[in-house]
Amino acid sequence: MDMGTFPITLDPTHLDGLPADHLLRLFLGHFGPGFAVSTSFQRDGLVIIDMALRIDPATRIFTLDTGRLPQETYEIMEAVRAKYGARIELVYPDTAELESMTTRFGPDLFRHSVAQRKLCCQIRKVRPMERKLAELDAYAVGLRRGQSGERAETPKAQLIDGKWKLAPIADWTSQQVEDYLTANDVPRHPLESRGYPSIGCAPCTRPVAPGEHERAGRWWWEAEGGKECGLHVTPEGKMKRELDVLLDEVLAPRR
């Protein structure tokens, strides 16, 4: 397998011009097991999984198991394991942090306020993601610029605190994703055909109506603008401070 030469001197602007499979080949070739695909098994992530495993069947794949995922997400994991023989690494929240949070604020705290919803995402998703990334040099995600306004400027490659984050299909359209999945007979998340174009935790995801934006079914009870949960956008201003106060409360016994 010719992995190519990693363009050490290239900047993210140049990498942004490379096709998805070229980017993945470069990074897999350079970082090997220091590179992984981060996925929640939605359409876009499944493109990355299929593409990466075709380049290198030993590609590492990991997913965050928040403890609140729908059963159908475990079914697509099993389908990917069966089709590709892939080994999927499941990443869990810290048990003590989870117990502290749910004891203080209840198991369904995400319904109480935007700050508590973000706290839940911090404990169940962001902090486990940070722990996982600490063992990697580079990772790829299925973000696309067309998914939401917040993602409109997503670069294909960026170096964040010495770690590469790739979004190889950032410039793809939804139709390109569809065409790739069909042409390559990629397994699909079972909820997709039931009106769920964007799938996260079970209590925070609903189907969307025809004509609604594909992320309209995520945290639908919140006002527009507050929908990213901290994995890709850092909360700012008052909300960040309120979230930090809640986090301090949850983590206090551990410090």
Ligand code: SF4
């Ligand atoms: S999506 Fe909902 S249940 Fe999942 S971590 Fe975020 S707030 Fe919690």
